[in-house]
Amino acid sequence: MQNMASVSIVGAAGYTGQETLDRVLAHPQLELVAIGSDSLAGQPATALDPRLNRNGGKRAPIFITNDAALACGADITFVCLPNERAAAIEPPARGVVIDLSGAHRFDDAEVYRRWYGFDHPRAGELGRWSYALPELVPPHGTLIANPGCYATAALLALGPLAGAIDPAGVVVDGKSGMTGAGKVPRPSMHAGAVLENISPYKVGVHQHAPEIAAHLGFDVTFVPHLLPVRRGLLATCYVRSGGAGLRALLEAHYADSPVVTVLPEGATPDLSRVRHTDAAEIALFDDGFTDRTIVICAVDNLGKGAAGQAVQNANLLFGFPEAAGLRLSGVLV
Numbered sequence: 001m002q003n004m005a006s007v008s009i010v011g012a013a014g015y016t017g018q019e020t021l022d023r024v025l026a027h028p029q030l031e032l033v034a035i036g037s038d039s040l041a042g043q044p045a046t047a048l049d050p051r052l053n054r055n056g057g058k059r060a061p062i063f064i065t066n067d068a069a070l071a072c073g074a075d076i077t078f079v080c081l082p083n084e085r086a087a088a089i090e091p092p093a094r095g096v097v098i099d100l101s102g103a104h105r106f107d108d109a110e111v112y113r114r115w116y117g118f119d120h121p122r123a124g125e126l127g128r129w130s131y132a133l134p135e136l137v138p139p140h141g142t143l144i145a146n147p148g149c150y151a152t153a154a155l156l157a158l159g160p161l162a163g164a165i166d167p168a169g170v171v172v173d174g175k176s177g178m179t180g181a182g183k184v185p186r187p188s189m190h191a192g193a194v195l196e197n198i199s200p201y202k203v204g205v206h207q208h209a210p211e212i213a214a215h216l217g218f219d220v221t222f223v224p225h226l227l228p229v230r231r232g233l234l235a236t237c238y239v240r241s242g243g244a245g246l247r248a249l250l251e252a253h254y255a256d257s258p259v260v261t262v263l264p265e266g267a268t269p270d271l272s273r274v275r276h277t278d279a280a281e282i283a284l285f286d287d288g289f290t291d292r293t294i295v296i297c298a299v300d301n302l303g304k305g306a307a308g309q310a311v312q313n314a315n316l317l318f319g320f321p322e323a324a325g326l327r328l329s330g331v332l333v
């Protein structure tokens, strides 16, 4: 097992790319060799963020194009591109590729046509990729599909309970901050549309619904909402338990996790505690009026929902400490 690994980040100028860059620079066993951005190619890392390359810290190299970053021969390539662009990449011949997009989460190309709205350009190769959510589906192989942010929260909440709940009528109510939509501006993300508002969107057609279903083994109703905050994500899940013992299942499943905390009875997850971190909080409540149980998970969409999870997957693949480079505590406000 090697002690260090070289890293390239493709799409490093986007939200998840910059978050991945931050984790890699903080990681004692990762060496950053390339950062890709088509818009910043040829410019120093400080063109993205003037705080980079301060004295005493690890240095980030000059930006190269995304294609060049993909082809640079790193041990680990993190791909942080939009879905359709990521779907078209030819994976490098050597090293591990961890794709943060949704482009390789399904074997079935039909899912891309129906839920993502494009024909997958490399449909025949989807079977080479494996989905990895460390606490439920540990990574293996060299082509890794990192989970979606909403799917991460819903699966962390429900995955350990899947065999103990009634699969009919499960509802996942999701809420995410604005960075979940990426950096490229669009009218629905203007401050005038988002601030002092909460908007449901893609109701019944969001692409994380089939991802959640695929790993629970049954379909769910999933409704995402846009919150007027920059980052952080909640999944509130409504299930019928058919009996007690769900809390014990969750506590046992996450007892050794460095990342996921099952909160004590009565405590509620809080975006403020997980924001800017790679941690997840889960809480479980029995509904006092119906036979439903409510399981709530909070993550940062850019942390455990994206970059933190990608680095966690890399750590497990390379035999590094699972939480190396991750942020596990944040500021409260």
Ligand SMILES: NC(=O)c1ccc[n+]([C@@H]2O[C@H](COP(=O)([O-])OP(=O)(O)OC[C@H]3O[C@@H](n4cnc5c(N)ncnc54)[C@H](OP(=O)(O)O)[C@@H]3O)[C@@H](O)[C@H]2O)c1
Pocket: 011, 012, 013, 014, 015, 016, 017, 036, 037, 038, 039, 040, 066, 080, 081, 082, 083, 085, 086, 100, 101, 102, 147, 148, 149, 179, 180, 181, 182, 183, 184, 301, 302, 305, 306
């Ligand atoms: N945001 C989240 O919370 C989150 C969570 C989990 C997963 N994801 C997934 O991670 C991937 C990246 O998301 P993100 O939020 O980091 O996106 P983003 O902020 O929009 O960044 C994507 C970057 O990709 C580059 N790019 C290359 N070709 C592009 C194209 N044709 N159109 C637009 N950008 C292009 C752009 O930089 P250059 O032009 O400089 O190359 C851009 O900065 C997406 O597939 C997303 O679904 C996002």
